[in-house]
Amino acid sequence: MHPAASVILFTVLSGMGFGLLACLGIGPWLGWPAPAPGLAAFLHWGLGYGLAVGGLLASTFHLGHPERAWRAFTQWRSSWLSREAWTSVATLLVLAPVALSDWLDLGWSRGWPGALGPIGAGLAGLTVFTTSMIYAQLKTVPRWHHASTPPLFLGFALAGGALLCGQTALALIALIGLGLLMAWVFTDGEHRFARAGQSLGTATGLNRIGKVTVFEAPHTSPNYLMTEMIHQVARSHVPKLKALALTLATVIPAALMALSLAGAIPSLAATALAATAHAAGAITQRWLFFAQAEHVVATFYGKH
Amino acid sequence: MTSGFSDLSVSVSDEVRSTTCYMCACRCGIHVHLRSGRVSYIEGNRSHPVNKGVLCAKGASGIMQVFSPSRLRAPLKRVGPRGSGAFVEISWEEALSTAASWLRPLRESAPEKLAFFTGRDQSQSFTGWWAQQFGTPNYAAHGGFCSVNMAAGGIYTIGGSFWEFGQPDWDRTKLFVLFGVAEDHDSNPIKIGLGRLKARGARVIGINPIRSGYNAVADDWLGITPGTDGLLILSLIHCLFEAGRIDLDYLARWTNAPLLVNATEGAEKGLILRNAESQPFVIDRRTGQPAPWDGPGVEPDLGATYQGHRTVFQHMAERYLAAEHAPEAVAERCGIPAGRIRALAAELADVAFNQAIEIAQPWTDFRGNRHETMVGRPVSFHAMRGISAHSNGFQTARALHLLQIILGAVETPGGYRLKPPYPKPVEAHPSPHFTAVPGQPLSGPHLGYVRGPEQLALKADGSPARIDKAFSWEAPFSAHGLMHMAIANAHAGDPYRIDTLLLYMANMAWNSSMNTSQVMAMLTDRDASGAYVIPRIIYSDAYASEMVAYADLILPDTTYLERHDCISLLDRPISEPEAAGDSIRWPVIEPDRDVRGFQSVLLDLGVRLGLPGMTNPDGTAKFADYADYIVNHIRRPGVGPLIGWRGADGSKEGRGEANPDQLRRYIENGGFYQAHVPAEARFMKPWNMAYQDWAVKTSFYETPQPYLFSIWSEPMRRFQLAAEGHGAIQPPDHLRARLIRAMDPLPIWYPPFGDDEAAGWGYPVHALTQRPMDMYHSWGSQNAWLRQIRGRNFLYVPTALWEAHGFEDGDYARVTSPSGQITVPVAHMAALNPHTVWTWNAIGKRRGAWALDAGAHEAKEGFLLNHLISELLPARGDGHRWSNSDPVTGQAAWFDLRVRIEKAGPQDRSLPQFPDLPRVVPQGRERRR
Amino acid sequence: MTTLPKSTARQLGLVIDLDTCVGCQACVTACKGWNDQGPAVAGLSDRDPYGAEPDGAFLNRVHSYQVAPDGGGAASLAQTVTFPRSCLHCQDAPCVTVCPTGASYKRAEDGIVLVNEAACIGCGLCAWACPYGAREMDPSAQVMKKCTLCIDRIYNETLPEVDREPACVRTCPTGARHFGDFADPESEVSRLTRDRGGYDLMPALGTRPTNKYLPPRPKDRPVEVSPLSPLLEIRAGDPAEGLAGWLDRILRKI
Numbered sequence A: 001m002h003p004a005a006s007v008i009l010f011t012v013l014s015g016m017g018f019g020l021l022a023c024l025g026i027g028p029w030l031g032w033p034a035p036a037p038g039l040a041a042f043l044h045w046g047l048g049y050g051l052a053v054g055g056l057l058a059s060t061f062h063l064g065h066p067e068r069a070w071r072a073f074t075q076w077r078s079s080w081l082s083r084e085a086w087t088s089v090a091t092l093l094v095l096a097p098v099a100l101s102d103w104l105d106l107g108w109s110r111g112w113p114g115a116l117g118p119i120g121a122g123l124a125g126l127t128v129f130t131t132s133m134i135y136a137q138l139k140t141v142p143r144w145h146h147a148s149t150p151p152l153f154l155g156f157a158l159a160g161g162a163l164l165c166g167q168t169a170l171a172l173i174a175l176i177g178l179g180l181l182m183a184w185v186f187t188d189g190e191h192r193f194a195r196a197g198q199s200l201g202t203a204t205g206l207n208r209i210g211k212v213t214v215f216e217a218p219h220t221s222p223n224y225l226m227t228e229m230i231h232q233v234a235r236s237h238v239p240k241l242k243a244l245a246l247t248l249a250t251v252i253p254a255a256l257m258a259l260s261l262a263g264a265i266p267s268l269a270a271t272a273l274a275a276t277a278h279a280a281g282a283i284t285q286r287w288l289f290f291a292q293a294e295h296v297v298a299t300f301y302g303k304h
Numbered sequence B: 001m002t003s004g005f006s007d008l009s010v011s012v013s014d015e016v017r018s019t020t021c022y023m024c025a026c027r028c029g030i031h032v033h034l035r036s037g038r039v040s041y042i043e044g045n046r047s048h049p050v051n052k053g054v055l056c057a058k059g060a061s062g063i064m065q066v067f068s069p070s071r072l073r074a075p076l077k078r079v080g081p082r083g084s085g086a087f088v089e090i091s092w093e094e095a096l097s098t099a100a101s102w103l104r105p106l107r108e109s110a111p112e113k114l115a116f117f118t119g120r121d122q123s124q125s126f127t128g129w130w131a132q133q134f135g136t137p138n139y140a141a142h143g144g145f146c147s148v149n150m151a152a153g154g155i156y157t158i159g160g161s162f163w164e165f166g167q168p169d170w171d172r173t174k175l176f177v178l179f180g181v182a183e184d185h186d187s188n189p190i191k192i193g194l195g196r197l198k199a200r201g202a203r204v205i206g207i208n209p210i211r212s213g214y215n216a217v218a219d220d221w222l223g224i225t226p227g228t229d230g231l232l233i234l235s236l237i238h239c240l241f242e243a244g245r246i247d248l249d250y251l252a253r254w255t256n257a258p259l260l261v262n263a264t265e266g267a268e269k270g271l272i273l274r275n276a277e278s279q280p281f282v283i284d285r286r287t288g289q290p291a292p293w294d295g296p297g298v299e300p301d302l303g304a305t306y307q308g309h310r311t312v313f314q315h316m317a318e319r320y321l322a323a324e325h326a327p328e329a330v331a332e333r334c335g336i337p338a339g340r341i342r343a344l345a346a347e348l349a350d351v352a353f354n355q356a357i358e359i360a361q362p363w364t365d366f367r368g369n370r371h372e373t374m375v376g377r378p379v380s381f382h383a384m385r386g387i388s389a390h391s392n393g394f395q396t397a398r399a400l401h402l403l404q405i406i407l408g409a410v411e412t413p414g415g416y417r418l419k420p421p422y423p424k425p426v427e428a429h430p431s432p433h434f435t436a437v438p439g440q441p442l443s444g445p446h447l448g449y450v451r452g453p454e455q456l457a458l459k460a461d462g463s464p465a466r467i468d469k470a471f472s473w474e475a476p477f478s479a480h481g482l483m484h485m486a487i488a489n490a491h492a493g494d495p496y497r498i499d500t501l502l503l504y505m506a507n508m509a510w511n512s513s514m515n516t517s518q519v520m521a522m523l524t525d526r527d528a529s530g531a532y533v534i535p536r537i538i539y540s541d542a543y544a545s546e547m548v549a550y551a552d553l554i555l556p557d558t559t560y561l562e563r564h565d566c567i568s569l570l571d572r573p574i575s576e577p578e579a580a581g582d583s584i585r586w587p588v589i590e591p592d593r594d595v596r597g598f599q600s601v602l603l604d605l606g607v608r609l610g611l612p613g614m615t616n617p618d619g620t621a622k623f624a625d626y627a628d629y630i631v632n633h634i635r636r637p638g639v640g641p642l643i644g645w646r647g648a649d650g651s652k653e654g655r656g657e658a659n660p661d662q663l664r665r666y667i668e669n670g671g672f673y674q675a676h677v678p679a680e681a682r683f684m685k686p687w688n689m690a691y692q693d694w695a696v697k698t699s700f701y702e703t704p705q706p707y708l709f710s711i712w713s714e715p716m717r718r719f720q721l722a723a724e725g726h727g728a729i730q731p732p733d734h735l736r737a738r739l740i741r742a743m744d745p746l747p748i749w750y751p752p753f754g755d756d757e758a759a760g761w762g763y764p765v766h767a768l769t770q771r772p773m774d775m776y777h778s779w780g781s782q783n784a785w786l787r788q789i790r791g792r793n794f795l796y797v798p799t800a801l802w803e804a805h806g807f808e809d810g811d812y813a814r815v816t817s818p819s820g821q822i823t824v825p826v827a828h829m830a831a832l833n834p835h836t837v838w839t840w841n842a843i844g845k846r847r848g849a850w851a852l853d854a855g856a857h858e859a860k861e862g863f864l865l866n867h868l869i870s871e872l873l874p875a876r877g878d879g880h881r882w883s884n885s886d887p888v889t890g891q892a893a894w895f896d897l898r899v900r901i902e903k904a905g906p907q908d909r910s911l912p913q914f915p916d917l918p919r920v921v922p923q924g925r926e927r928r929r
Numbered sequence C: 001m002t003t004l005p006k007s008t009a010r011q012l013g014l015v016i017d018l019d020t021c022v023g024c025q026a027c028v029t030a031c032k033g034w035n036d037q038g039p040a041v042a043g044l045s046d047r048d049p050y051g052a053e054p055d056g057a058f059l060n061r062v063h064s065y066q067v068a069p070d071g072g073g074a075a076s077l078a079q080t081v082t083f084p085r086s087c088l089h090c091q092d093a094p095c096v097t098v099c100p101t102g103a104s105y106k107r108a109e110d111g112i113v114l115v116n117e118a119a120c121i122g123c124g125l126c127a128w129a130c131p132y133g134a135r136e137m138d139p140s141a142q143v144m145k146k147c148t149l150c151i152d153r154i155y156n157e158t159l160p161e162v163d164r165e166p167a168c169v170r171t172c173p174t175g176a177r178h179f180g181d182f183a184d185p186e187s188e189v190s191r192l193t194r195d196r197g198g199y200d201l202m203p204a205l206g207t208r209p210t211n212k213y214l215p216p217r218p219k220d221r222p223v224e225v226s227p228l229s230p231l232l233e234i235r236a237g238d239p240a241e242g243l244a245g246w247l248d249r250i251l252r253k254i
């Protein structure tokens, strides 16, 4: 796929945002120290909302008709994208009282509205899951159409959320888990297209005669399919980018978390540095995720 | 929720007007839908005989042609140097009076100083007539560089030809063999026919170096090495002779196989033996005695020998049974294993003879014999430029007709059928007229069929009378003229200088010419005094083509929906084997620019010049415009451009006085008319008296013209005799050997000219072009839809060469021929003759032409092979540069091209590149909807 | 509605005969013409049509492939196959279920898959879900375009009955495209599919396409043992017999 900035930003920012919101929502129930009311809470929740909403807004830049985006709420029964619209809005709404309460120290979390925290956290997780399912459901992209895709998105959300809300130990564990998952997905992903078994031969059915190759393209001018779905990354760059993504997204932040746990560096600095590295790594990973998508339609064009 | 398609029954348009497509010479019927007076949609006319409702990619996107930004807008006069593209718009009055002022003095002093050549002109009977009225001998359309080998080879052999003048019996044929066809003029009928064969499961065999298009769907593909079809065909004939699987009855009755060949040494040797009344005769098997060839009940004896003279048949047997024609002897040269050649011969014989069909249709032949049925040989063939665009193409076309004949598969059910006004023997065609007399029309039509040296277009001193040297010793049977030589000869002043070149619809400064760069130089070349060597060029185009920049005066034409046209039986009609047909175009929309239909412009010009035929004695116009001409012009008594609805009340067909209402009747009928062949006359037409009578009635000729197929060609033998030194009219010495070889009266094969030398000189690879089905020469590129489909071309390289040169996708190759070099992008093709490379024709465009962006792919990476092809071959040992043409017809040998290729690695543009062509219309931006 | 109908009363679609298609591109421009200018549609735009890199939406594209057969002898000669590709009107159309807006839908009455352009947000997800590249974004309208099976022709009562078929089918010069109802086992399309081994593209993806492709027939007959068998009746070449003998024997046949 053409790795559009809007989609990369959408998935990275909203993933981190909903991860953070989830942590903030569920934190008190797990006995994590809540952010101090006032500025700290405002900044924390603000960051969560900012990332989540910013991500969602970024996604609309990808739309031909953003003014009709409201229609995306209508098809929750069948469409993961529609479900994502619902869950994201629900998350933002459900957590709003909790955020307000934390910020203005309304003490609601001690009353019934406090129950909204874990519900919101669950919804945030669900949101990230629905986002992941938008991609995981696509049989046309074997690299995505895999059980590892939701854990990958959730892993990013968890690691990012834990990082941003200062849960060093959780962050460390999440980052290690995510690193392992990423490493495996990077390797396994390369084989998924072949495993899916689609080729120019099956695409055309001409495999019943013999080996099929392209003679002439159907058009010598580019079209939507080619610019959108048949993006090819120079193979030589891929290993470097993968290493970069892995290092930035997990190795560096994990190391920083470990150092911070060990008291070697101040936790705030560690968190800031780690979150930045993680975000950069997430962007790199997402760039690869889209750029390497390998849609089966490419077979028709002999580009696979 | 709204579906977006709430109303599914929206009317397509306000109005439908039916006319004829013009994106190629196929001339399909179209329905043009108009919404608020604008063209909104074009679809095929189901009741039209040519296309039966279907359209090709070009026809279906005709709307993009009609709205093209490249359309010329007004007459233009050159103001800067020729080729600079500096023009000013002028009025039609100025344009026409300028043209008249240039042409008038020529007509009064030396009419031959006007050379008028037309491209894919669909009004040749009119433009030719105009040139005749002007009095210049220098007129031809483009057939000479296109496929005259096919046309002449057919006329001289069977009195009809491939091209669009005949077609397989699509309903009955069981085996269809296609030689060297990519698209052809008969585009949609061939596709419709192939589809019908496929639906019936009939077999299709493609013989072509390249397996694409029609050849891709063929059941069997013989990837022949270019230029060797004649060898293959004669080998098939060899096999059939060897096995005795030939239609002896057919040969005896309908061909000149039983005629006797004069064996007496001297000036008559090799001519058909004649009796005291100068009539050819046969030996009647019933009596063993000589009898008139067409005598009632005569049964000609194929095996007769009479006073030492043997039949044509015996000469055939002797030649084709010879070991040199055995499959094993030709296989390597043809690139086809001997086993496959034998298998093909076997299949032909099997289908022709073991699967013969018979239709219960009684008929009477010209000998007065009544036949109760028609026996069919369901084997059919079609061929086009793959055979004809070689310097041995005429003989190869003859060989193919011979193959059809020995199978008994011409004009029999299931075989190849001619379309009226064909069949028509050589004798029923005019011979060339060429004597220019100041102030006078030419005494007859320019083009025709030469029967012997005395009909050549030579001046008293023996030099060619025509600027293109048509009908000279260099090209005796050049029935369509030699447009590809016109500019080169005019530039060289050989045989003489001309003053004005009038071109219509031919992109001679680009894809229509050989050695395009040289032609551009010739068009702009000046003599010592600084004057242009070709002093004046007038050109009519409808679009901003490459040629426009090289004219002094531009007469902008309309598009095909904006004018009258006439597709006439006098010309290239739209007949079917079972119906003669003609059609019209009419202005379904009015031009929105200051342009005029060229035919009407010619009439106007003719009146200004006072040309007889179009001017009344008082100097006024005889015809208001072309539409008026179509209706009221009378060629021969009762015969005009159109055959339908003649007679004052429109009740006559073929012959009848002019009908003022004729065009309206055509329009009401979808733009066409068909005169149906009576059931009894549908097959065996050359010999079928019912057909002959119908043909006379429908105006094709004045008396019945039954004839025998010319396996042995007397006209050819007459040229051989002259070359051997017989007769008063003698060829130049340097052409004798070549005439003796090429003018063999029985079909033969010889290697294409330059072939052996080229391989020796280091040009081992054949280079071809093919017509893309979705582009028409140069003019498809202005079509916003088609150019997205095919805006670039590649040189396709076969696997062996691809690997040997280490080519990779994205690479370019340097391609060198004896006359030039180009650097072009390559691509791999597997289903390709291993010694052949090729590309799509005419995709390459000059920067700035056709209202395209200067960075357009067509101009950047697109390319032409024409830069590698020359109208002259490299000098031979004797210092002569022979023309790159068939020695019989002068047909341009485009496909004789030999090259070598080298890897040039990735490049960003093809070479050569030329300076931007200055724009005569602004670059196109948005597309009109 | 982006949930799929459980079943459709009729199942309209195309059969494309790869043994017959010559790759002429007529169906491509006929489709473009109808869907650009047709009365019920919003047009199919082209960006920079006369520029260096034109880019337009088409609903039907014709590819060209080469195939190296797994055969021997003549039957191993390379082949060229042209291959039209448009929407297959899948029964389990993933393009429909992914659509968040309901703009993509499959009609219960005949199975045609359509886009309601007025509801389309241009997210492109349906194009991602389609394995066959059957959807293209209109470069200027920024809504998704796809083959409509010419629904505005096949039900169009202002058209003569014979013309109520898709534009691509009507124009195809070789008759390689057939339109009909697969739910009717006796329809031409059902019959062709049965008789000629019509197949699905990428069946493993579970889309259950309605459109079927007919495979090219076997090509390039192997040269069998006795290609001359029908020719053996008379044999020339007995040197003693010579031309005269040959003539004698052959002419006795008449």
Ligand SMILES: Nc1nc2c(c(=O)[nH]1)N[C@H]1C(S)=C(S)[C@@H](COP(=O)(O)OP(=O)(O)OC[C@H]3O[C@@H](n4cnc5c(=O)[nH]c(N)nc54)[C@H](O)[C@@H]3O)O[C@H]1N2
Pocket (backbone or CB within 6 Å): B024, B025, B120, B146, B147, B179, B180, B181, B182, B183, B184, B185, B186, B187, B207, B208, B209, B210, B224, B225, B226, B227, B228, B229, B383, B384, B385, B386, B387, B390, B768, B769, B770, B771, B772, B773, B774, B775, B776, B777, B895
């Ligand atoms: N779409 C479209 N249709 C057209 C035209 C167009 O530009 N576009 N042009 C029209 C015109 S002017 C013409 S003249 C006709 C020409 O119609 P075609 O005769 O079909 O002409 P070409 O495309 O030149 O194809 C020649 C074919 O011969 C093959 N060939 C070349 N050399 C040999 C050989 O030695 N032996 C054999 N067996 N095959 C050989 C080539 O591979 C090619 O397939 O088409 C007309 N129709």
Ligand SMILES: Nc1nc2c(c(=O)[nH]1)N[C@H]1C(S)=C(S)[C@@H](COP(=O)(O)OP(=O)(O)OC[C@H]3O[C@@H](n4cnc5c(=O)[nH]c(N)nc54)[C@H](O)[C@@H]3O)O[C@H]1N2
Pocket (backbone or CB within 6 Å): B119, B120, B142, B145, B146, B147, B504, B505, B506, B507, B508, B511, B512, B513, B540, B541, B542, B543, B544, B545, B546, B547, B557, B558, B559, B560, B598, B769, B770, B776, B777, B778, B779, B841, B842, B864, B865, B866, B894
């Ligand atoms: N390498 C190579 N070169 C070839 C061939 C080949 O096979 N290989 N084939 C040769 C053959 S057979 C042919 S026929 C030629 C064809 O080549 P051209 O004669 O160049 O054919 P076109 O490109 O059709 O150009 C005709 C001109 O007519 C103009 N035109 C279009 N419509 C109209 C109209 O309505 N009115 C007027 N007045 N003008 C119009 C076009 O704009 C164009 O400039 O190419 C020849 N060149």
Ligand code: SF4
Pocket (backbone or CB within 6 Å): B021, B022, B023, B024, B025, B026, B027, B028, B051, B054, B055, B056, B057, B058, B059, B060, B187, B188
């Ligand atoms: S074959 Fe195509 S371009 Fe030629 S006349 Fe027919 S529809 Fe028009």
Ligand code: SF4
Pocket (backbone or CB within 6 Å): C020, C021, C022, C023, C024, C025, C026, C027, C028, C062, C082, C084, C171, C172, C173, C174, C175, C176, C177
């Ligand atoms: S119109 Fe018919 S023959 Fe031409 S490309 Fe389309 S399906 Fe093939």
Ligand code: SF4
Pocket (backbone or CB within 6 Å): C086, C087, C088, C089, C090, C093, C094, C095, C096, C113, C129, C130, C131, C132, C133, C134, C135, C146, C207
């Ligand atoms: S072919 Fe593609 S667009 Fe058409 S129904 Fe199937 S999945 Fe949807």
Ligand code: SF4
Pocket (backbone or CB within 6 Å): C098, C099, C100, C101, C102, C103, C104, C115, C119, C120, C121, C122, C123, C124, C125, C126, C127, C143, C144
């Ligand atoms: S692009 Fe339009 S039709 Fe496709 S999924 Fe998005 S909203 Fe639905």
Ligand code: SF4
Pocket (backbone or CB within 6 Å): C030, C031, C032, C034, C035, C059, C060, C086, C087, C146, C147, C148, C149, C150, C166, C167, C168, C169
């Ligand atoms: S059915 Fe209609 S919309 Fe679909 S490909 Fe054919 S012409 Fe285009």
Ligand SMILES: [Mo]
Pocket (backbone or CB within 6 Å): B145, B146, B147
């Ligand atoms: Mo031509």
